[in-house]
Amino acid sequence: MIANPIIRRVGVVGTGVIGASWAAYFLARGLEVSATDPAPGARERLAQAIALHWPTLVKSGLAEGASQDKLTFHESLEAALEGVQFVQESGPERIDLKRALFTRIDAALAENVLIASSSSGLLMSDVQTACRYPQRVVLGHPFNPPHLIPLVEVIGGARTSPDAIQRAMDFYRAIGKRPINPRKEIKGHIANRLQAALWREAFHLVSIGAASMSDIDAAIAYGPGLRWAVMGPFANLHLSGGEGGMEHLLEHLGGPIESWWADLGTPALTPSLKQQVIDGIGAELAGRGADQIAAQRDAMILDMLRLKAASTSIP
Ligand SMILES: NC(=O)c1ccc[n+]([C@@H]2O[C@H](COP(=O)([O-])OP(=O)(O)OC[C@H]3O[C@@H](n4cnc5c(N)ncnc54)[C@H](O)[C@@H]3O)[C@@H](O)[C@H]2O)c1
Known part of the structure; x- marks a missing residue:
C-alpha cells in the first residue's frame, strides 16, 4: 500500500481537445495545473480553450480557490512534472508514442504519483511495459468533454496494483467525477x-x-x-x-x-x-x-x- 499524497497540483500532459478540457476542469476544482505539449502555439491554444470552457464551469459551480491563474505551461515535460501529485496524460492515441511518453513520465516521477491515461482504446497492459513503476499506471478515460461529463472509466493493466486503481477512483470521486471500474481491459472500454x-x-x-x-x-x-x-x-x-x-x-x-x-x-x-x-x-x-x-x-x-x-x- 502506497501513501496517497494530497493532490493539489496535477500534471496535464498533452493539451489538445481532451487535455485542455481536463485542465479547465482541474482548475475549476481549485487545483493547480502544470501543463505541457510540444506543438507550436500549444500554450496560447490551451489558454483560449480554458477561457472558452470557463463560463460552463462557473455555471456548474467553482470550488473554493478555483482560478485560471493556477495554470502554468512548460515547454519541457520534465519541468511540467516537477511537484505534481497526479498526472492526466492526453497525448496522441498511438501505442508507440503513448509507451514512449509513459516511460518518460514514469522516469520523472516519484513512485507514489499516479499516472492516468485518457486513451480511448489502448490497453494499459501495453502502455506500462517500460515503466519503472508500472503498478501506478491506470486508464482514466473521460467522456468528451471532460469538463462537463462526469464519467471516467478507471481500468488497470496487468501490472497495475489494486491500490492504484482505488486511489485513482478516490481522486476522481473527490473532484466530482463519476468513476467506474470495469474489471477487464476490453477494446473501446465500456x-x-x-x-x-x-x-x-x-x-x-x-x-x-x-x-x-x-x-x-x-x-x-x-x-x-x-x-x-x-x-x-x-x-x-x-x-x-x-x-x-x-x-x-x-x-x-x-x-x-x-x-x-x-x-x-x-x-x-x-x-x-x-x-x-x-x-x-x-x-x-x-x-x-x-x-x-x-x-x-x-x-x-x-x-x-x-x-x-x-x-x-x-x-
Ligand atoms: N477526442 C475525444 O473525443 C476523446 C475522448 C476520450 C479520450 N480521448 C483520448 O484522449 C487522448 C487525446 O485525444 P485528443 O482528442 O485530445 O487528441 P488531440 O490530437 O486533440 O491532442 C493530442 C495532443 O497531444 C500532443 N502531443 C503530441 N506529442 C506529445 C508529447 N510528447 N507530450 C505531450 N503532448 C504531446 C499534441 O500536440 C496534441 O496537442 C487520446 O488518447 C484519445 O484517445 C479522446
Missing part, C-alpha cells in the same frame, strides 16, 4: 462499446431504408434517451417489469428481446452509406449551426446534472 452497439443498429436501419435519420434520432432523443440520461439500461429494464421487476420482465419479454438481438444488423461503412448519412444529417439539421446546437445541448446537460445531483432515489 461506454464506447455501448454507444457502438446503438450506432451499429442506427446505421443498419438507414442502410435498409427502415426510417429517416431524423426519425431514428427522434426515436432516441424523445424516447429511451430521456430515460437513459436518468438511469442505465439495466435499472430501466427493471422498472419496465413493474412490480415483478427484472425477473418478471425477463420471463415475459426475454424471448422477444432475444429474437430482436438475432435480427440486428451488422452494416459495413460503405462509401454509399457514408454519403447517405452525410447528406441525411445535413437535411436533418438544416438551418441550425453546430455551435448553437452544442451550446444548447451543453446547457441542458448542466441542468440535468443539477437535477441528478439533487435526486435521492436515482442510482
